[in-house]
Amino acid sequence: MTQSERTMIELPDHVDVAIVGGGFAGLGMAIELKKAGRTDFVVLERDDEVGGTWHRNTYPGCQCDVPSNLYSFSFALNPEWSQTFALQPEIGAYLTRLADDYGLRPWIRTGVAVEDAAWDEQARRWHVRTSAGTLTARVLVAGMGALSEPAIPSIPGADRFEGPAFHTAHWRRDVDLAGKRVAVIGTGASAVQVVPRIQPQVDKLSVFQRTPPWIMPHPGRPTRPRERALFRALPPLQKLVRGATYWGREGYVLPFRFHRLSRIPQRMALKHLEAQVPDSVLRERLTPRYEIGCKRILMSDEYFPALQQPNAELVTDAIAEITPTGVRTADGVEHPADAIVWGTGFRVTDMPYVEWLRGCDGRTLGDTWREQGVQALRGTTVAGFPNLFMLVGPNTLLGHNSIVFIIESQLAYVMDALRTLDARGAAACDARPEAQAAFNDVVQRRMRGTVWTQGGCASWYLDSHGRNTTLWPGTSWSFRRVTRRFDAAEYELLPQVAVPAGALAEIC
Numbered sequence: 001m002t003q004s005e006r007t008m009i010e011l012p013d014h015v016d017v018a019i020v021g022g023g024f025a026g027l028g029m030a031i032e033l034k035k036a037g038r039t040d041f042v043v044l045e046r047d048d049e050v051g052g053t054w055h056r057n058t059y060p061g062c063q064c065d066v067p068s069n070l071y072s073f074s075f076a077l078n079p080e081w082s083q084t085f086a087l088q089p090e091i092g093a094y095l096t097r098l099a100d101d102y103g104l105r106p107w108i109r110t111g112v113a114v115e116d117a118a119w120d121e122q123a124r125r126w127h128v129r130t131s132a133g134t135l136t137a138r139v140l141v142a143g144m145g146a147l148s149e150p151a152i153p154s155i156p157g158a159d160r161f162e163g164p165a166f167h168t169a170h171w172r173r174d175v176d177l178a179g180k181r182v183a184v185i186g187t188g189a190s191a192v193q194v195v196p197r198i199q200p201q202v203d204k205l206s207v208f209q210r211t212p213p214w215i216m217p218h219p220g221r222p223t224r225p226r227e228r229a230l231f232r233a234l235p236p237l238q239k240l241v242r243g244a245t246y247w248g249r250e251g252y253v254l255p256f257r258f259h260r261l262s263r264i265p266q267r268m269a270l271k272h273l274e275a276q277v278p279d280s281v282l283r284e285r286l287t288p289r290y291e292i293g294c295k296r297i298l299m300s301d302e303y304f305p306a307l308q309q310p311n312a313e314l315v316t317d318a319i320a321e322i323t324p325t326g327v328r329t330a331d332g333v334e335h336p337a338d339a340i341v342w343g344t345g346f347r348v349t350d351m352p353y354v355e356w357l358r359g360c361d362g363r364t365l366g367d368t369w370r371e372q373g374v375q376a377l378r379g380t381t382v383a384g385f386p387n388l389f390m391l392v393g394p395n396t397l398l399g400h401n402s403i404v405f406i407i408e409s410q411l412a413y414v415m416d417a418l419r420t421l422d423a424r425g426a427a428a429c430d431a432r433p434e435a436q437a438a439f440n441d442v443v444q445r446r447m448r449g450t451v452w453t454q455g456g457c458a459s460w461y462l463d464s465h466g467r468n469t470t471l472w473p474g475t476s477w478s479f480r481r482v483t484r485r486f487d488a489a490e491y492e493l494l495p496q497v498a499v500p501a502g503a504l505a506e507i508c
């Protein structure tokens with residue numbers, strides 16, 4: 001962004017609520033605030049359009065892995081999904097449409113990256129520094145996403161590669177892969193989606209696998225015109241189908257919670273592998289050595305067939321270095337490549353924002369979590385960070401159901417918090433450390449015996465201490481129960497203070 005573009009973005013001096021991020025979470029928060037008549041807010045989004053994950057990830061084949069009828073807001077059902085598991089452009093369009101339909105545009109500032117936020121104890125407000133100027137806010141809602149910071153492993157020589165090299169989350173439309181030799185590094189969710197899309201175009205495809213993923217048959221299909229017409233005419237019917245899908249998926253949590261049950265889905269995935277990969281040597285290399293569910297379960301009917309095409313190879317030797325013209329593996333073989341696609345996932349347990357969020361003792365969230373471990377009260381608030389509400393915070397992601405259900409639970413919790421503060425005449429709330437610790441103890445106790453900690457894998461769910469600080473260890477319904485009410489007894493409520501207009505109190 002140029003300096004003149006930057007100065008053209010008008011930021012309010014002060015708002016009641018500043019929302020960072022314009023994905024499902026940030027937009028959902030804005031909608032709830034507006035519905036409640038709380039119009040003193042702003043949405044700060046660093047990208048040039050809202051949508052978050054679904055604006056940023058434009059790689060071919062990008063698709064949700066939860067049925068779209070469920071992977072959408074309960075208050076904004078979409079009868080028009082063209083597939084039961086929609087592709088990225090359709091989900092992105094759904095989210096931008098929400099911004100328009102709910103009249104949120106005047107509140108949204110795109111192209112604004114939040115660079116620093118510090119709690120000012122005297123003034124009981126957040127000082128927020130952005131790429132377009134500063135503002136203050138009584139409440140800060142962090143909707144920065146759990147999978148929004150691409151991770152690229154540091155491999156020797158990567159900076160000397162002469163061709164284009166890009167992450168799936170930064171897909172280069174200007175790079176035509178047709179007829180090229182392409183190295184895809186990583187075999188996680190995005191790689192498994194992109195490989196079948198690019199394999200037919202490229203001259204040679206080398207897929208570098210460190211750990212094979214478990215892959216289930218894909219249940220998706222195009223929706224029928226009659227189905228869409230029915231949903232359009234009868235919204236309660238769509239709700240009913242959504243409810244059935246939701247409760248069906250809640251049952252999927254059992255093999256995760258009680259890892260011995262994971263043998264059942266594991267058998268299904270093995271059958272899928274056997275049916276799709278007749279070559280026993282290749283099949284062996286594609287067979288995971290950990291329990292299903294320990295890493296995110298993937299779904300594809302096209303990935304294994306793509307790998308078996310004459311122009312494709314699966315490379316399982318460790319990568320030793322990137323050379324100017326390809327990838328050299330530990331066995332000394334150089335795999336020539338004209339382009340590299342990093343399908344290496346996201347920084348989840350070391351998000352950069354933790355280093356710029358500073359609480360009332362001036363400590364960063366990163367310092368706090370390094371000392372205590374990553375944790376929050378009810379996945380949403382953190383002791384020492386008053387009036388900070390984290391959407392999709394610690395231990396809120398799901399392996400079995402829609403994160404949008406979790407986000408809606410958190411939105412209701414935040415709205416209840418705001419109502420409680422108003423009713424008590426309080427300016428701010430700060431989670432009591434003992435309440436947070438007690439909550440976190442229960443979460444980590446429930447984590448024992450789950451496939452995520454017992455399944456024999458190292459996954460992005462785990463932090464550097466091997467603790468799962470990412471996923472919710474139960475049904476999504478149980479998360480809704482623990483967030484159904486804002487319990488003021490779990491918080492210290494801070495009274496209002498008079499701040500002279502324009503005065504910037506000292507940051508504590």
Ligand SMILES: Cc1cc2nc3c(=O)[nH]c(=O)nc-3n(C[C@H](O)[C@H](O)[C@H](O)COP(=O)(O)OP(=O)(O)OC[C@H]3O[C@@H](n4cnc5c(N)ncnc54)[C@H](O)[C@@H]3O)c2cc1C
Nearest residue numbers: 021023024025046052053064065066113114144145148403
């Ligand atoms: C390829 C892909 C597929 C996925 N598929 C599924 C799925 O099928 N089912 C599922 O449940 N989940 C899926 N996920 C997880 C997905 O991220 C969540 O479902 C959901 O989109 C999260 O919404 P969010 O608003 O919390 O975060 P995001 O969608 O990531 O939005 C966060 C926003 O915050 C912005 N932001 C971040 N930092 C700043 C800053 N400093 N200043 C300003 N703005 C900032 C980002 O630009 C982004 O727009 C997928 C993720 C990826 C990457």
